[in-house]
Amino acid sequence: xxxxxxxxxxxxxxxxxxxxxxxxxxxxxxxxxxxxxxxxxxxxxxxxxxxxxxxxxxxxxxxxxxxxxxxxxxxxxxxxxxxxxxxxxxxxxxxxxxxxxxxxxxxxxxxxxxxxxxxxxxxxxxxxxxxxxxxxxxxxxxxxxxxxxxxxxxxxxxxxxxxxxxxxxxxxxxxxxxxxxxxxxxxxxxxxxxxxxxxxxxxxxxxxxxxxxxxxxxxxxxxxxxxxxxxxxxxxxxxxxxxxxxxxxxx
Numbered sequence: 001x002x003x004x005x006x007x008x009x010x011x012x013x014x015x016x017x018x019x020x021x022x023x024x025x026x027x028x029x030x031x032x033x034x035x036x037x038x039x040x041x042x043x044x045x046x047x048x049x050x051x052x053x054x055x056x057x058x059x060x061x062x063x064x065x066x067x068x069x070x071x072x073x074x075x076x077x078x079x080x081x082x083x084x085x086x087x088x089x090x091x092x093x094x095x096x097x098x099x100x101x102x103x104x105x106x107x108x109x110x111x112x113x114x115x116x117x118x119x120x121x122x123x124x125x126x127x128x129x130x131x132x133x134x135x136x137x138x139x140x141x142x143x144x145x146x147x148x149x150x151x152x153x154x155x156x157x158x159x160x161x162x163x164x165x166x167x168x169x170x171x172x173x174x175x176x177x178x179x180x181x182x183x184x185x186x187x188x189x190x191x192x193x194x195x196x197x198x199x200x201x202x203x204x205x206x207x208x209x210x211x212x213x214x215x216x217x218x219x220x221x222x223x224x225x226x227x228x229x230x231x232x233x234x235x236x237x238x239x240x241x242x243x244x245x246x247x248x249x250x251x
Contacts, residue, residue, distance in 0.1 A: 032068040034059050035089040037077040039168040041193040042248035043095040043213075055093045057244045058112060058235070065231040076167055078147025081105055084216050090224060095187055097149040097211040107219050109228045111212035112241055116188040117150050119204045120195060122176060127183050130206045133158070143172035143181035150185040153209055173198055187211075189249060 036055060038044045044053040051072045063070035073089055080092040084106050095115060098108045121127045133140055134157070142158055144151040146165040154163045164181055166172040172184045173194045185208055186194070195201045215232075217225045235241045 029067060029069040031071050032059075032063045032066065032091075033089040034070060034072045035075055035080045035083045035092045036072055036094040037080065037168070038072075038074040039170055040077075040095050040187070040190050042189055043187075044093075054113065054245055054248050055095065057247075058241055059093055061235055061240055061244070062228060062231045065234065066227055076147070077145060080147075081216065084218050087218060087220075090217070090221070091228065092216040095190070095213055096216055098214050099149060099152070101152065102216065105219075106216040107222075107225050108214040108216055109225060110232050110236075111214045112232050112236070113213040113245060115211045115213050116207045117153065117185055117209040117211065118188040118191040119206075119208055120173060120176060120184040120186065120191050120201055121182070121204060123200050123202055125182065127204070129204060130208055133183070140182040141180070143175050143184040145169050145172055145186060148186070149209070149211060150187070154185050169194060173201065176201065 036044045036051065038046055038051045038053075040053075042053050043055045044051055046052075051074060056072060059072070060070050073083075075083065077094060080089075080094055080096070081102060083089045084092045092106075095113075096102075097115065098111065102108070119127070119130065119133070127133060127140060132138065133142075139162065140158070142154045142163045144154050144163055144165055146167055151163070151165055164172075164175065166175060169184070169186050169190050172181070172186065175181050176184050177198060177200065184191075184194075188203070188207070191203045195203055215228055217228065232241070
């Protein structure tokens with residue numbers, strides 16, 4: 001019996017040594033989990049089954065600097081802050097604008113890009129400029145993506161009763177084409193992408209609002225915030241972020 005037990009222990013020790021030799025020499029990278037909404041081209045969108053775009057590439061560059069492996073989770077835009085707050089992800093990055101309301105629940109990094117809120121209308125629309133939305137007696141139906149700053153601004157400017165919220169920008173533009181709303185307020189670059197893919201729509205020349213994009217992090221994770229800021233500063237300084245943005249935005 002003792003001999004059998006000794007033999008079993010010897011085999012287990014040998015297997016442990018073999019596995020350690022095969023794997024212990026390779027230090028596994030820690031995972032850096034990012035939340036996004038992958039229907040926001042060119043910042044994040046699907047190319048096949050892979051999420052690509054400006055934010056995806058910048059996040060990968062940040063993860064590389066930190067010696068970590070980036071994992072991206074796609075979710076509804078209005079779920080991102082909650083996921084960051086409860087720690088199910090490390091940070092949120094989705095063309096997200098810094099504003100007072102969001103700062104109540106999360107911290108934001110240094111801004112890595114600037115955005116513009118634009119207005120999409122159908123060709124021949126009575127809405128020809130931002131001023132038309134604010135004209136005396138105007139009562140237009142506005143479509144927005146739920147949880148975005150466009151959503152927040154529109155509800156504040158035109159009243160919640162005149163704003164219809166959609167889970168994605170695609171759904172908002174589809175509603176515009178069907179006549180369910182008179183215009184869609186959304187970030188300029190995604191707006192141009194949606195118009196390019198939906199004949200009979202256009203982006204108004206006048207901007208609705210100017211914004212700064214940044215990464216949101218839990219208020220409890222000050223260490224990660226510092227690391228992200230350091231990485232962003234270095235990537236701005238060496239031109240990496242500008243190169244990534246110019247890859248997707250050709251102007």
